[in-house]
Amino acid sequence: MSLTYSAERQVAIAAVRRACVLTDSVFNKLVRNETLTKDDKSPVTVGDFSAQAVINTILGRTFPQDPIVGEEDSADLRTESGASLRARVVELANEALRADLRTGEKEEWGLGPKYTYSAEDLMETIDRGNYAGARSGRMWTLDPIDGTKGFLRGEQYAVCLALIVDARVELGVIGCPNLPADAADPTGARGSLFVAVRGQGAYQLPLADPLAESVLQNRLVIPAFAQDELNLLESVEKAHAKLSFNERVARLLGITRAPTRMDSQAKYCALARGDGGVYLRMPTGVGYKEKIWDHAPGSVLVEEAGGIVTDSRGEPLDFGLGRTLGENYGVVAAGKAAHGKVLEAIRLAKQEEDEHKL
Ligand SMILES: Nc1ncnc2c1ncn2[C@@H]1O[C@H](COP(=O)(O)O)[C@@H](O)[C@H]1OP(=O)(O)O
Ligand SMILES: [Mg+2]
Ligand SMILES: [Mg+2]
Numbered sequence: 001m002s003l004t005y006s007a008e009r010q011v012a013i014a015a016v017r018r019a020c021v022l023t024d025s026v027f028n029k030l031v032r033n034e035t036l037t038k039d040d041k042s043p044v045t046v047g048d049f050s051a052q053a054v055i056n057t058i059l060g061r062t063f064p065q066d067p068i069v070g071e072e073d074s075a076d077l078r079t080e081s082g083a084s085l086r087a088r089v090v091e092l093a094n095e096a097l098r099a100d101l102r103t104g105e106k107e108e109w110g111l112g113p114k115y116t117y118s119a120e121d122l123m124e125t126i127d128r129g130n131y132a133g134a135r136s137g138r139m140w141t142l143d144p145i146d147g148t149k150g151f152l153r154g155e156q157y158a159v160c161l162a163l164i165v166d167a168r169v170e171l172g173v174i175g176c177p178n179l180p181a182d183a184a185d186p187t188g189a190r191g192s193l194f195v196a197v198r199g200q201g202a203y204q205l206p207l208a209d210p211l212a213e214s215v216l217q218n219r220l221v222i223p224a225f226a227q228d229e230l231n232l233l234e235s236v237e238k239a240h241a242k243l244s245f246n247e248r249v250a251r252l253l254g255i256t257r258a259p260t261r262m263d264s265q266a267k268y269c270a271l272a273r274g275d276g277g278v279y280l281r282m283p284t285g286v287g288y289k290e291k292i293w294d295h296a297p298g299s300v301l302v303e304e305a306g307g308i309v310t311d312s313r314g315e316p317l318d319f320g321l322g323r324t325l326g327e328n329y330g331v332v333a334a335g336k337a338a339h340g341k342v343l344e345a346i347r348l349a350k351q352e353e354d355e356h357k358l
């Protein structure tokens, strides 16, 4: 029997859409209209917890046996000083879960005005995300807000959910509230949702009503770029990736176009729809281990769009080692034609770097 994961797909799309409505409203209510000090991370914290509560509630109702590897846990909400944060999370999560049903959603998923969730319900639900990960069995992995820095700047961020079965990513859904629907029209309508099921292709859907169409359109295929059309997709934040190394790799590849800097897994989405040719993420050397929720949805999306995703040495990403990617070193995602060339350029760039150090 081949598994189509159609129920999982539908639930994951609905859950990510609801979480995106929530994060978008958190941004509008708390970031845009309030005067925040530069380092105030409270809106993103509220958004992280509430979005994880919403998605985990829906997964808990629909797939109660499945463990979840989620980025957040409720510890900060349970402290005395977390009381006002907790109250905000309860309010926002209820608002998102109680909103009227949309096409393709079902009341038994815990959705609609019939339900009310208490603080205790929601904190327990957030903690369904405490699973440690495993090599075998089914599990979901969730990043309720990926690209928190981008979120606070009003730039790119993503709500990211994936289903992993026996360490292989089978389904990925990424909601990008701020990503222009059409890459060729950067000032046009924003809000895109990306979905891929292993063996069934990668698709872009409108975030506003992603389950409205019964037949999937807009299949994504990474084009075979000519050398002079390639450019790198990389982090905005210098602390997240070694951008000086990217520059070296770009030069060795003969890339002349400037890199596209974008926060979050929106980079994988851009790559999948042919907007930029190479996702390159090299470790900064401080021993940070990449998390599975930061790459699982993006990797299946790119693979289903015809691309290849490995670490910087060409090894497959290992989603079976727990909450992190363990020994994987960096991430390279690109179309089939470009991927091998990028690995070779990385090898040469490392050599160059080592020679400079001698
Ligand atoms: N020191 C770090 N090195 C690499 N990635 C990091 C580091 N600190 C946080 N991240 C995570 O990197 C991802 C964003 O990277 P990018 O630069 O590609 O947008 C996020 O998942 C972010 O977490 P978070 O989900 O909390 O924002
Ligand atoms: Mg993240
Ligand atoms: Mg996050």
Ligand SMILES: [Mg+2]
Pocket (backbone or CB within 6 Å): 071, 148
């Ligand atoms: Mg975080």
